[in-house]
Amino acid sequence: MAPLTGSNKIKTAVFISGTGSNLKSLIRFSKLKKSPIIIKMIISNNSNSKGLQYAKIYKIKKKVFNFKNILSEKKVTNELKKDNINLICLAGFMKILSKSFIKNFKGKILNIHPSLLPKYKGLNTYEKAIKNKDKYSGCTVHFVNSRLDSGKIINQKKVRINKFDTPKTLAKKILIQEHKLYPAAIMKILSL
Ligand code: GRF
Numbered sequence: 536m537a538p539l540t541g542s543n544k545i546k547t548a549v550f551i552s553g554t555g556s557n558l559k560s561l562i563r564f565s566k567l568k569k570s571p572i573i574i575k576m577i578i579s580n581n582s583n584s585k586g587l588q589y590a591k592i593y594k595i596k597k598k599v600f601n602f603k604n605i606l607s608e609k610k611v612t613n614e615l616k617k618d619n620i621n622l623i624c625l626a627g628f629m630k631i632l633s634k635s636f637i638k639n640f641k642g643k644i645l646n647i648h649p650s651l652l653p654k655y656k657g658l659n660t661y662e663k664a665i666k667n668k669d670k671y672s673g674c675t676v677h678f679v680n681s682r683l684d685s686g687k688i689i690n691q692k693k694v695r696i697n698k699f700d701t702p703k704t705l706a707k708k709i710l711i712q713e714h715k716l717y718p719a720a721i722m723k724i725l726s727l
Pocket of ligand 1: 551552553554555556557558586626627628647648649710713
């Protein structure tokens with residue numbers, strides 16, 4: 536099969552709020568010949584996101600919106616539609632999107648979450664796993680629906696918790712796996 540070229544790859548936007556290490560791994564993945572996506576836009580709700588630096592480094596368009604109300608989300612939607620964005624990857628994006636936004640991009644929004652969903656939706660997943668003396672935690676990529684961290688699971692990776700782990704060390708171990716899991720999830724749902 537002929538590899539996908541720039542013009543027929545899925546136009547993708549990545550939403551971030553912070554460091555952007557998943558964004559960086561997605562950008563690197565998108566540059567591979569076998570990748571079905573091309574990253575056209577980086578969107579953040581926070582103008583101080585460290586991850587916005589990757590827009591400059593990789594020459595990708597960046598936009599900041601506060602996502603505080605429907606009007607702000609409308610502007611995001613217009614921006615995405617204007618550029619024919621067909622896939623949205625939430626990567627450390629700390630805002631909850633409205634039902635109408637999600638409906639507008641039904642089946643086209645993915646999220647990565649640092650736990651083995653359905654366990655530990657929401658925040659403080661590392662603390663919860665350690666406190667419950669779980670043997671494993673991990674990460675999950677899932678489709679986004681209108682209920683928080685509850686959409687259909689695409690893939691997961693388990694990470695062993697040892698007795699010396701703190702939330703910080705566990706987060707670090709899980710993040711390394713996230714960087715592989717997100718590209719694998721995209722390959723899984725989009726490779727022809
Ligand atoms: C990741 O652990 C992700 O699962 C969570 O927020 C973190 C973002 O990290 N939702 P980064 O900004 O991609 O480095």
